[in-house]
Amino acid sequence: MKTIPVFVMALLISACSDLGVKPWDRDILAREEMQLNHDPIEASLDDHIYFSKEASSGGRGFGGGGCGCN
Amino acid sequence: MQLKKHNTMKRVKRLNTREAKKIGPALAAATCGVLGIASTPALAQGEPGTWDFDVANLYYAESDSRVTAVEPVFSATRYFSDDRQLNLKAVFDTLTGASPNGATPSDQVQTFTRTSGGQTYDVEANDAPLYDGFRDTRVALSASWLAPLNREWEYTASVYGSSEFDYTSIGTGGTIKRYLNNKNTALNTGLFVSFDTVNPPNGTPPPLAEMARIARNDSDDSKTIIDALFGVTQVINRQTIMQLNYSLSQSSGYLNDAYQLLSVIDLNPGLNYGGNFQVGGNNVYLYEARPDSRMKHSIYWQTKYALENGDVIDGSYRFMLDDWGINSHTFDFRYRWDLGGSYIEPHFRYYMQSKADFYQRYIGSDEYSAGNLTEATADYRLGDMDALTVGMKFGWKLKNNKEINTRIEYYLQRNTGDNGVGLLRAQDLYPDNRAIIFQVGYSF
Numbered sequence: 001m002k003t004i005p006v007f008v009m010a011l012l013i014s015a016c017s018d019l020g021v022k023p024w025d026r027d028i029l030a031r032e033e034m035q036l037n038h039d040p041i042e043a044s045l046d047d048h049i050y051f052s053k054e055a056s057s058g059g060r061g062f063g064g065g066g067c068g069c070n
Numbered sequence: 071m072q073l074k075k076h077n078t079m080k081r082v083k084r085l086n087t088r089e090a091k092k093i094g095p096a097l098a099a100a101t102c103g104v105l106g107i108a109s110t111p112a113l114a115q116g117e118p119g120t121w122d123f124d125v126a127n128l129y130y131a132e133s134d135s136r137v138t139a140v141e142p143v144f145s146a147t148r149y150f151s152d153d154r155q156l157n158l159k160a161v162f163d164t165l166t167g168a169s170p171n172g173a174t175p176s177d178q179v180q181t182f183t184r185t186s187g188g189q190t191y192d193v194e195a196n197d198a199p200l201y202d203g204f205r206d207t208r209v210a211l212s213a214s215w216l217a218p219l220n221r222e223w224e225y226t227a228s229v230y231g232s233s234e235f236d237y238t239s240i241g242t243g244g245t246i247k248r249y250l251n252n253k254n255t256a257l258n259t260g261l262f263v264s265f266d267t268v269n270p271p272n273g274t275p276p277p278l279a280e281m282a283r284i285a286r287n288d289s290d291d292s293k294t295i296i297d298a299l300f301g302v303t304q305v306i307n308r309q310t311i312m313q314l315n316y317s318l319s320q321s322s323g324y325l326n327d328a329y330q331l332l333s334v335i336d337l338n339p340g341l342n343y344g345g346n347f348q349v350g351g352n353n354v355y356l357y358e359a360r361p362d363s364r365m366k367h368s369i370y371w372q373t374k375y376a377l378e379n380g381d382v383i384d385g386s387y388r389f390m391l392d393d394w395g396i397n398s399h400t401f402d403f404r405y406r407w408d409l410g411g412s413y414i415e416p417h418f419r420y421y422m423q424s425k426a427d428f429y430q431r432y433i434g435s436d437e438y439s440a441g442n443l444t445e446a447t448a449d450y451r452l453g454d455m456d457a458l459t460v461g462m463k464f465g466w467k468l469k470n471n472k473e474i475n476t477r478i479e480y481y482l483q484r485n486t487g488d489n490g491v492g493l494l495r496a497q498d499l500y501p502d503n504r505a506i507i508f509q510v511g512y513s514f
Binding site: 022039045060062067 | 319
């Protein structure tokens with residue numbers, strides 16, 4: 001049973017090995033706005049609002065405690 | 071000709087070295103969450119020995135005199151040699167206003183006891199019962215250290231602490247990342263543990279205790295939250311990057327909201343059918359009781375795509391389910407419209423959740439009399455809900471990588487559920503919550 005996640009992970013990694021770019025083709029990906037979390041301040045403020053108002057949190061990152069608002 | 075080719079090669083090599091420093095963060099799985107801790111800053115643009123600063127102020131205001139929050143944030147990142155960096159962050163959070171206390175509205179004036187000192191407050195007939203003593207200041211400090219172990223491995227270590235008048239939290243954690251396939255793939259895993267203490271005035275109410283004759287335990291209660299995250303980030307092509315995370319969060323301990331009540335509604339046939347159930351001439355309200363543990367699972371997927379004209383599309387989806395019976399879907403979409411020295415970014419977010427198994431808008435008098443209720447909450451945040459956010463962000467690029475930005479957003483929450491019986495049917499049991507989000511930020 002434990003081998004299934006390992007197998008899936010291996011499959012994903014091998015599938016991923018065909019994707020991607022050469023180091024000299026990273027010009028667009030290197031732009032600030034192409035970072036996955038390019039505005040961490042805004043993201044953390046949003047996470048705080050939605051943590052206070054909804055039953056879900058986290059996903060992008062850790063969704064734990066740290067606030068008595070929920 | 072040969073010289074020209076040589077110079078071109080040198081220029082490409084220089085560019086690659088500079089951009090190689092930036093691509094690390096592009097692959098980083100962010101770990102900010104509610105704790106506000108970023109495993110990696112937005113962009114590793116600093117030379118060793120330099121600092122980057124980000125300051126922002128959030129203004130959040132709900133309609134109908136509900137919650138208003140002002141939240142300034144200060145973040146500083148120091149760069150060291152060998153791509154190591156330290157991020158320090160402080161958040162100050164001031165809340166005022168009124169918040170739903172969980173009770174149902176009534177055609178009679180309702181009197182509630184405050185949590186501090188036995189004072190009371192009245193809610194007018196047909197008004198939504200709001201706890202108006204909602205006033206709090208929260209200070210949160212965090213530090214995060216990021217460093218490579220070698221060309222393929224990188225780690226972060228974080229500490230967090232926050233304090234508000236009835237709540238304190240300390241936490242620590244870290245992530246470790248492995249780059250593969252020429253740094254086109256990154257595997258990320260992390261763990262964060264928080265120890266939180268709940269200390270409302272006069273202690274926490276016992277579960278399902280009656281508001282009027284409450285015997286508080288006069289002590290602190292605590293909860294522990296363990297978060298684990300597993301993520302894959304993949305460069306798809308020159309214009310596309312994708313991230314997939316699985317995270318789980320285990321909370322245990324005191325998980326109630328110490329201020330949340332439930333109304334007991336009279337289900338006996340007669341003139342008061344659907345009105346507040348009374349004992350000794352007083353309405354009966356009970357404090358909520360949630361389970362003492364919760365396990366949440368989330369799948370999060372995000373893709374960023376750069377168009378030929380410089381615009382960027384950012385889409386994400388999150389599915390969450392937990393052992394309280396809640397599941398939720400979150401769709402988030404941003405389109406960054408590049409205007410050269412500035413940008414405009416429309417934002418759309420849609421969220422929907424199903425209710426917790428133990429959520430009920432009120433307690434029937436028959437359930438109350440039977441005395442076998444063990445868990446119940448009327449907290450609207452645990453009910454059937456959907457929410458919509460629409461907004462716009464504007465940014466202006468200044469010299470030397472400085473930026474000013476501002477955003478304004480509108481947030482709407484809508485709850486649905488059982489509309490009650492008898493007298494209760496004339497009341498609005500699920501009022502919408504509307505809020506304005508306004509933020510100004512400066513990076514330098």
